[in-house]
Amino acid sequence: MFRITVLSILLFFSCTAKESDLMVVDIPNPSHLNSGEANLVENGSELILSWIAESDSLDILYSSRLVNNSFEKAIEIARDSNWFINWADFPGLAAFGDKLHLLSYWLQMRDSGTYDYDIHFSLSDDNGKSWSQSKVLHNDGVSAEHGFVSTAAVDNGIMLIWLDGRDMVKADSHDEGHSHGSGFMTLRSAVVTSEGEIIDRQQIDNRVCECCQTDIVNTECGPIAVYRNRSNHEVRDIYYARYYNDAWTDPKPLHVDNWQINGCPVNGPRIASYENIVVATWFTQSESEAKVQFKISTDCGKSFTDPQLVGKGEKIMGRIDVQLLEDHIFISHMQNDSMDAEIVISDYSIDGRLNTRQTIARNGLSRKSGFPRMAVWNENLFVSFRDLNTDRIKTLKVL
Numbered sequence: 001m002f003r004i005t006v007l008s009i010l011l012f013f014s015c016t017a018k019e020s021d022l023m024v025v026d027i028p029n030p031s032h033l034n035s036g037e038a039n040l041v042e043n044g045s046e047l048i049l050s051w052i053a054e055s056d057s058l059d060i061l062y063s064s065r066l067v068n069n070s071f072e073k074a075i076e077i078a079r080d081s082n083w084f085i086n087w088a089d090f091p092g093l094a095a096f097g098d099k100l101h102l103l104s105y106w107l108q109m110r111d112s113g114t115y116d117y118d119i120h121f122s123l124s125d126d127n128g129k130s131w132s133q134s135k136v137l138h139n140d141g142v143s144a145e146h147g148f149v150s151t152a153a154v155d156n157g158i159m160l161i162w163l164d165g166r167d168m169v170k171a172d173s174h175d176e177g178h179s180h181g182s183g184f185m186t187l188r189s190a191v192v193t194s195e196g197e198i199i200d201r202q203q204i205d206n207r208v209c210e211c212c213q214t215d216i217v218n219t220e221c222g223p224i225a226v227y228r229n230r231s232n233h234e235v236r237d238i239y240y241a242r243y244y245n246d247a248w249t250d251p252k253p254l255h256v257d258n259w260q261i262n263g264c265p266v267n268g269p270r271i272a273s274y275e276n277i278v279v280a281t282w283f284t285q286s287e288s289e290a291k292v293q294f295k296i297s298t299d300c301g302k303s304f305t306d307p308q309l310v311g312k313g314e315k316i317m318g319r320i321d322v323q324l325l326e327d328h329i330f331i332s333h334m335q336n337d338s339m340d341a342e343i344v345i346s347d348y349s350i351d352g353r354l355n356t357r358q359t360i361a362r363n364g365l366s367r368k369s370g371f372p373r374m375a376v377w378n379e380n381l382f383v384s385f386r387d388l389n390t391d392r393i394k395t396l397k398v399l
Helices: none
Strands: 024-027 035-042 047-055 058-067 075-080 092-096 101-109 117-124 146-154 157-164 185-192 198-208 215-219 222-228 238-244 270-274 277-284 291-297 308-312 316-325 328-337 340-349 354-363 373-377 380-387 392-398
Touching (some): 035 092, 035 392, 047 380, 047 392, 075 101, 075 117, 157 215, 157 222, 198 222, 215 270, 222 270, 222 277, 277 316, 308 328, 308 340, 316 380, 340 380, 354 392
Parallel strands (some): 146 215
Antiparallel strands (some): 024 392, 035 047, 035 380, 058 075, 092 101, 101 117, 146 157, 157 185, 185 198, 328 340, 373 380, 380 392
16 A cells, blocks of 8 residues: 655655666566567456567457466457557557456558548457457547547446547648648547447547547546647647546646647657556657656646656657556656667655666667556566567566
8 A cells, every 4th residue: 555645845866866676577478479569457366468469461469368477378359451550559458347347449440541540449258258349439430540549447437538530631641650630639538338338428638649649547536637738839748637527627737848849749648546646757858858757646636746857868768657556656768778778667656756767678769669568466567568679579577
């Protein structure tokens, strides 16, 4: 359990502070060659890894459960030849209800347009052994971008938020990853029940950054979502909204970085919670300096402390994640180490003191290395990512 005192002023401690080294253990998993886009989810009793494997013209979504410090044989969730595969926008799993219920999601091409794709989801009521026929999450029927899904278990099912391009007008040309038309990308939400019914559709924000990750967690006061906004003057700072009394509150800036950029920086925020504690972390490059920062809330996100710096400088790449374990905050980020990329984990006390910071792995610098993802299970921290040295998924246990 958290041992919480009232947080008033966060003291800044040296980045070289070290309480103890983190011990990193490689956990075997059954991923194949050409595997990527890894994700982790815990369902209370188990930790489950998911990933995509490319096989000839097919893309296959797999899962595997951790048993006795190794992952079991892979289980196929879905496969097709017309999925939209993106280094930053990838499938995942979510557990809800009695914890035997799982939801999986992926992106599937809709029409002949390069960036017209839908969010599909499938349900399992036997902990992933079998899966239902997939459904489309959104109901607009528009050939446009839909993606960057995040999930949080709620009382009546699983809440999903996503970027929805139904209001965007198609552009004549495309950039490397996404089209950016003259309309606006929106952020929307819905709840999927254990029976597969889609309810409580809402719009959270009517203008957001077109291709940055979103995130959402549940607290004892209800869900809170974080995402990258987009102002009329192309300021793309991180915003948040709380789900309260069956509706979303007006979005607010998590912090005013004033990062003005004429394009999508892809690096989105991450958020973690335990009861009334919320920790949000984000990447910015305002004033031409890359930074990773975080804030803490002790009242379900109604208010946050001043920002605390994780790292800054030309080496910082972002690609962040955050998890809470007992009275520890774990924040991961990637940084450029000349020839390769370092995956760094910073361990903070719940009052914001830095305990230790350590490089736990090295990987390639290219987009294929993706975004490392963390999960907490059985009082341990786990990390998954695409290892470009082997072209398989690597899973690590951090003690």
